[in-house]
Amino acid sequence: MPRRQTGRKRVLSRTRDGQAPGLEGLVTRLLVEIGETPTRNGLLETPRRVAKALQFMTRGYHQNIDQLVNQALFPIEYDEMVIVKDIDFFSMCEHHLLPFFGRCHVGYIPNKKVVGLSKVPRIVDAFSRRLQVQERLTVQIAETLQSKLNAHGVGVVMEARHLCMMMRGVEKQNTVAVTSHMLGAFRTQEQTRLEFLKLIRQGSVGDGD
Ligand SMILES: Nc1nc2c(ncn2[C@@H]2O[C@H](COP(=O)(O)OP(=O)(O)OP(=O)(O)O)[C@@H](O)[C@H]2O)c(=O)[nH]1
Numbered sequence: 608m609p610r611r612q613t614g615r616k617r618v619l620s621r622t623r624d625g626q627a628p629g630l631e632g633l634v635t636r637l638l639v640e641i642g643e644t645p646t647r648n649g650l651l652e653t654p655r656r657v658a659k660a661l662q663f664m665t666r667g668y669h670q671n672i673d674q675l676v677n678q679a680l681f682p683i684e685y686d687e688m689v690i691v692k693d694i695d696f697f698s699m700c701e702h703h704l705l706p707f708f709g710r711c712h713v714g715y716i717p718n719k720k721v722v723g724l725s726k727v728p729r730i731v732d733a734f735s736r737r738l739q740v741q742e743r744l745t746v747q748i749a750e751t752l753q754s755k756l757n758a759h760g761v762g763v764v765m766e767a768r769h770l771c772m773m774m775r776g777v778e779k780q781n782t783v784a785v786t787s788h789m790l791g792a793f794r795t796q797e798q799t800r801l802e803f804l805k806l807i808r809q810g811s812v813g814d815g816d
């Protein structure tokens with residue numbers, strides 16, 4: 608018989624069809640499975656908080672990337688490299704449901720149009736806030752920009768620390784995973800790729816140097 612708690616509204620949270628426990632119910636169950644007592648004072652609000660946090664951390668599934676980008680594409684005659692770098696991101700590894708986080712650097716060479724600068728971090732967020740592996744996340748960001756901009760080239764570099772490698776498993780605290788995806792001129796022209804890599808390594812405005 609599965610253990611079941613009654614009498615507390617929050618303990619048995621169910622989906623609208625009443626068939627399966629919703630996120631809050633699953634968190635309550637999780638607390639029981641790890642040896643906790645969900646009815647103790649400190650944990651009473653925890654299922655609600657965790658459900659809310661999980662929904663926030665996976666909100667990328669509900670974001671419409673077409674809508675996000677299409678309204679901010681601007682025709683312009685500018686064919687030099689555009690770089691948006693040091694974009695903070697937080698994601699969750701799909702193997703352990705633990706965070707990985709770091710910085711993302713994006714570059715592209717426009718082909719008659721540019722995208723609103725803020726939309727680049729928004730695209731990074733929309734794909735980060737899902738269950739991911741870092742390689743797929745990197746590819747998705749690059750491919751999306753390429754398809755929206757029809758650019759001469761796109762480059763994406765991501766540097767991240769994975770909690771699943773830090774607080775468990777191999778327990779390496781200083782390891783950084785770096786992934787990249789290069790398209791068009793960034794892939795075919797070494798000079799373009801090197802220029803991008805050099806520019807993302809340089810200090811930034813406001814760094815105090
Ligand atoms: N390539 C890649 N691997 C990841 C990422 N996030 C987590 N992993 C790895 O996924 C792998 C899962 O390996 P398994 O052997 O199935 O799982 P595990 O027993 O928990 O592995 P350990 O972490 O080595 O303890 C681990 O090597 C993780 O480091 C990611 O974004 N990209």
Ligand SMILES: [Zn+2]
Nearest residue numbers: 700702703771
């Ligand atoms: Zn992991």
